[in-house]
Amino acid sequence: MNKNKDVDSIVVRIAGDSGDGIQLMGSQFAVSTALSGSDFATFPDYPAEIRAPVGTTFGVSAYQINLGGGPITTAGDAPDVLVAFNPAALKVSLPMLRKGALVIINNDSFTRRNLTKAGYLDDPRDDDRLVDFQVVAADISRLNLEAVKEFGLSKSEGGRCKNFWALGVLMWMFDRDLAPIEDWVRQRMAAHPTLRDANITALHAGHAYGETAELAAALPQIELPAAQLEPGEYRSITGAEALALGIAAAGELADRQVMFCSYPITPASPLLHRLTRLGELGVGTFQAEDEIAAICAAIGASYGGMIGVTSSSGPGIALKTEAMGLAVNAELPLVIVNWQRGGPSTGLPTKTEQSDLYQAVYGRNADTPIPVVSASTSGECFDMAIEAVRIALRHMTPVILLADGYLSNAAEPWRIPDMSSFAPIETNAVRTSDDDPQRTAFTRDADSYGRPWISPGQPELMHRIGGLEKDVASGHISYDPANHQEMTELRAAKVESVAGFLPPQQLECGPDKGSLVVVGWGSTYGPIYQAVRSTGTSFIHLRYLSPLPGNLGELLSGFDKILVPEMNAGQLCTLLRDKLGVHPISYSKVSGQPFLISELIGKIESLKDEPS
Amino acid sequence: MNKNKDVDSIVVRIAGDSGDGIQLMGSQFAVSTALSGSDFATFPDYPAEIRAPVGTTFGVSAYQINLGGGPITTAGDAPDVLVAFNPAALKVSLPMLRKGALVIINNDSFTRRNLTKAGYLDDPRDDDRLVDFQVVAADISRLNLEAVKEFGLSKSEGGRCKNFWALGVLMWMFDRDLAPIEDWVRQRMAAHPTLRDANITALHAGHAYGETAELAAALPQIELPAAQLEPGEYRSITGAEALALGIAAAGELADRQVMFCSYPITPASPLLHRLTRLGELGVGTFQAEDEIAAICAAIGASYGGMIGVTSSSGPGIALKTEAMGLAVNAELPLVIVNWQRGGPSTGLPTKTEQSDLYQAVYGRNADTPIPVVSASTSGECFDMAIEAVRIALRHMTPVILLADGYLSNAAEPWRIPDMSSFAPIETNAVRTSDDDPQRTAFTRDADSYGRPWISPGQPELMHRIGGLEKDVASGHISYDPANHQEMTELRAAKVESVAGFLPPQQLECGPDKGSLVVVGWGSTYGPIYQAVRSTGTSFIHLRYLSPLPGNLGELLSGFDKILVPEMNAGQLCTLLRDKLGVHPISYSKVSGQPFLISELIGKIESLKDEPS
Amino acid sequence: MSQKLTAKDFATSQEVRWCPGCGDYAILKSVTQALADVGARPESTAFVSGIGCAARFPYYIESYGFHTIHGRAPAIATGLKLANPELDVWVVTGDGDGLSIGSNHLMHALRRNVGLKILLFNNEIYGLTKGQYSPTSRVGTTSPSSPRGSVDTPVSPGHFALGAGAKFFARGIDIDKVGMSDVLQQAHAFHGTSLVEIFQNCIVYNEDVFGSFTERKNAANTQLHLKHGEPMLFGEGNDKGIRFNPGTWSLEVVDATESPDDVLVHDEGNAVVARMLIDLHMPVALGVIYRQPAVSYEDAFYSHHPSRMQRTKSITDFITGPSSWTVD
């Protein structure tokens, strides 16, 4: 760790057992980082088990944060600082570290038993495996226990304060104010005064350790430049938080209530949890018995005049596909949020991936097109939720919003938008020209093909809808061949018509002509942004995937090569080939981990060297 | 109807109420046609209701048959003969008829009430709507009732014999032997002697009517040339029958039992019904509580060492997609048959479509590739069922077999294959080199990536499988990033490896270079075949859709234009663009009806004229 | 507009598409009559159905109607009821739709006690898909998918419902106008999920499967029409009754004229007797078998939304989160 005053940004990784309170420690550090005025991005990385056996590598829970002057758009490739609570945490994290990184080790945990559990035959502290790093081996467990001794807690209860002790050390290193964390502890642990006081004491003890330790030489204090953020009011936000707020905001913009119907699944559940707390914004939540019931209840709510929203991840979305067809055929609005995770099947539930694009665009029986949009950053989940609702209500269609496990949990600073900058969301008016309500219900807008949203309870407009093919004009069941052809074309035209309402696709950066353009979508935005900036490459990032923006083909035609990095086996490439007839170069990473900036830079540079 | 001796083939359409026994009459006529040595193809076209209200146009049930010297590959564009049991049947069928067609009308049914129900304001017999046709108006109801009077049946029971009466007329027209039909009636109605005798009497009465009627001049007797079929033993077969036999044959070729698990749905149910009768061939059937249970039980059966097969149509397949991912991840064999029908959602359940190709190839969450094959004709369902099982067992993977509603019900003459011409289906052997059974279970074949098929009950090979990501070598659960990348690539390579075992794609007809090639798949084979033969166009028909045959790209490169006719909005075009980077011309028909030969000829000719 | 409507006012212009002679026709009549009798308003009434012959129902009722997908109607209706608790929401389902593919949703609607009136048309067969045996088909039912007879033990809708926690279970016979009228009105009045099993004759695929007790001429001896607070009597001139036999722990028929005091008095709130009534084979118990008032799901749901889900704050009150900072 050879950085201190002269660094722009720093990557900190905290790793330990699932039961060590790593995620809590990490998120408190992130809040403090935010308040300090730094830009940042976080990456919580935890195991599939609730609490895997203590000391094992597969039970390691980690929290990575990249902080500094920014713009920071990823949690960082290679940590500069590692806090390892046990040998397993060290083992898992070592290969990621930057050479020269500072490694803070909990000495007490390096018992023979823990070393064996981690799969270490020899103690890594004893040989040259750590020579490349600056190691601070502190007796964290013991020092923490001593600090909280006065509270008379059991050994295990007292031991659970050690995350606050270690947080204290970090707070000292970054010269942070302890008060906001103390406030948080006081509020959160109000019901348990002893625990509350013990944790605060541990925090201070860790802080004091940083200040006074004999190791002070090794433990540098770091000062980071203030972030170069646009002026405004900021907060820290995860994708789940932003999406929840976005959905509530959309309800307000449309002046309709929202009914969110979902079944828990990793990593989609946080959205459900967040939305349960927004009742005062006219948001109701219904925990259904399964994913099918969840989407069906959302469809029922939409039919009833509320904005029906459902959410899941891949396996749950698979179960919803039949009902999506119903929403298409009945021409009802609906938003389906997919928090993508590693697959196939149960796969890697807690790891991120963007491999449900095929499913979103093509994954239904019959010709059943549905608009697909996606969010690129945690903060953008807010905007895309509003966009999804806007499209659903304008075109009277289900809309799929793709997010992923990374976005769900990753926090970043977010400039709080001015709500008056969003246009209200309009619904299609009833055209009463026709006195047959069945016909009225299917009199569509000429531009958006959206039909009026007529719900039970409205007098004189009783009509019937369903999943059978219906007459294009009268809405009655129809088995007529020509009508089916026409309805099929109408459904396609409806989804295509979305493009006409979108702003043209912009370049994120770089010249609009050249040898290479990088095209991305979703949460790869962060690493791609850094890589293209550092290589001066042109960059297009897609938020609208189906239909694609109308000018995209033309934009792409300005480049010789199109590089598409994706956390899947090349699914956007299929879409671009299918819709635009271009020949993109796929750069696929399917490891459950986000791209490293360095990987992308390497790929970009190799392509620049290659003759086209 | 100006044809008699000098015709090659003739199209007959029988139409009436759902309750009139049209399908029965049609299929008996088809059996008789088969025995007469003609080639033929049939198209049963019936409403979604069990028995829609009598006399309505949406309640019309029809059966169309094209018969003659052949090769006959479609049920024919425009009927030469129509038997219309009521005004609604006439109304629905009239627009399809060839000019000059013979129209046999049941005079008795043209009451004011029935005319109104059919939506006729005036009686079409009274004006010029029938001038283009040769009309024989017979009092079918009355003549039939008179014929069966002696049996003392109620009016409604007696009336139900009128399909046999009309069949008698057709039998006379085509100079057929009545004996086989009599035999069939005797067997089928053995339990109801009065009904049996009445039906046979009606059949004879109709036949006599043809012979003796004053209308003999109008009712021509038709003689068709014998079919130009390859020598061999033939039978009449529908796709459902052929697929059932193919599955049973595959079981025998693999020397494994088959467990077929399904939930009824149109038009997939006939396969279930057929398979319940093949117990002696080691085939079990399980009617599950829903489609999810059906595929899951099939997976369980495969795990247990039987060949698990499931079947449904689009909406049911949608429900199965989550479980397909499990079969992929667990590397278990499984065959999923999809009888495609009109959609989206409930759509047009009894109409045919081939719009589930997207779903088959791309329709799952995550990177979850599955081989996809399809059948082109009713008879080919037999071969492709064997192929599907062969691939599933060799590569240890689920396989999707696409058929459609047309194939399920359409009958054609089928040359009964010599079973010894099929290679046995092999399963992967257990490599006992490794003494960790978990590892043994995931030691894959180098060419096919198939693992050995080890089922519970086998001693010393206990191991665990599941839907979580697993170590590529040991098969244990693994969250390792590099391993996930490797497994993702392995799953893709496995499916790609199927191509290496396939015969190269052949042209069906036409030169292998030129300005235009027509590329088809599935049940459009019939009409495309006729259209390309009559226009001398090159024709490629695909049976293997994912992976595509290895030489397809090269084959296509010999042509300037690629025309892809499909009963969907252009799904194979997407696949060809995605996989081969070609630019096909889509000719899409989504009306729930098969292509007409004339439509295809028109399209081909317009393309030939156009400069490329 | 608020004048009393008649059964005819609830009929649509749609042509009815069931087989001639199907029991569904009689049910349709009873339902439109019941709607008129309870003073329902078409605009505040919604019929939601799945797929099946039964599920065609919404097309034939002048109200809002949603013909959804197979088995999912209770889930869709739950969403609808939550969105608009003022609506009268009816669900029409079949033995396949409701008890095969859809039993999960049916069970959860019942345990939650969502305010839905669920009509289960039980014809013990899959009608629409041409006659395969269903989860209520008796063992040995021959059908296209069970040519040698089905081997699956059927489920009893009543037991299933009570096991799932149903608070209202009743039974009617398609062609029994009087009984249906009563049952439908009671179902309508119940605040929560009311499940009505209707014995429906599928004349094409399962003709007269309920013939032993539905035939009008012997109805007195084969049908037990229950009324809360009244003794369980049946037979010509109510000469027979039902009593509890503590030895066999089951109900049995007794001569009501001889031992009138043995005859049980129907208590709709008694789940133990309700289950024995469900098991009764001859006579067959009809009418409201079980009713136990409880808070409905939508009421419980809205108890957490005192403003009835009206927005009481603005997104701007929430968007800032627990802490924020300013960059100038």
Next chain:
Amino acid sequence: MSQKLTAKDFATSQEVRWCPGCGDYAILKSVTQALADVGARPESTAFVSGIGCAARFPYYIESYGFHTIHGRAPAIATGLKLANPELDVWVVTGDGDGLSIGSNHLMHALRRNVGLKILLFNNEIYGLTKGQYSPTSRVGTTSPSSPRGSVDTPVSPGHFALGAGAKFFARGIDIDKVGMSDVLQQAHAFHGTSLVEIFQNCIVYNEDVFGSFTERKNAANTQLHLKHGEPMLFGEGNDKGIRFNPGTWSLEVVDATESPDDVLVHDEGNAVVARMLIDLHMPVALGVIYRQPAVSYEDAFYSHHPSRMQRTKSITDFITGPSSWTVD
């Protein structure tokens, strides 16, 4: 190889991945012990599970194991049992896996009486997804998805099972070795679907939710261990008993020393009393509550396959169909 195995022989090398203190550990012990006690063979034993903490079970048992997808284990196990009826097939599921997403399959397995031993780990919470309330959670359960308390009336696994037509229903407590041993052995011996509800403590998300009756020190007064043919006694020195109150149609506690003749004798075949036992709150009924032998699904299935699905004819016997003709 056929020497008697011990519990240890059924343990795998896999590291057990539950939270320290989770009730699942004790269940695992009881199951391996029961497997040894009944003389099970690892190669003829298969464990099939869905998804959830409970569903991790197959990894820890030395036998064949299949960790499938959420809610579908009963369906997969049904296919497996049909393919190989000789296997001992166990299903491990949770209250979410088995009674939320999976209740349709559970119900149909039960009514069919498929030969599966189903262990339902009821911790009244979704453990694996971090503690949301489940279909067995009591009203008012606060959880991440119900911060103001859940409003859904829970389902009773016992009532659900009997309503679905279960022929075997038993209950055990995770840490009650003796009771679990008995229940598991009985479940193993039953020919058909045996459903065992296990009260399982989720120490992280729902600690001690069953504390009122699972605590060992007061077990005598809070647990009623049922034995077929024996009186329903409990309490210190069996001083208390259970009797039927015909006035309230329910069970109640009686002083067994004072009125020994009132105490009911447990009859596993009595569904009426079984349901009352399920409702009993204090003491809680444990052990085999209901057992009614009946033909198993696989036996009924194979009755149509007298050759046990061995091929007795060749495809060439069938391929010709009802009629064929020759073209030369």
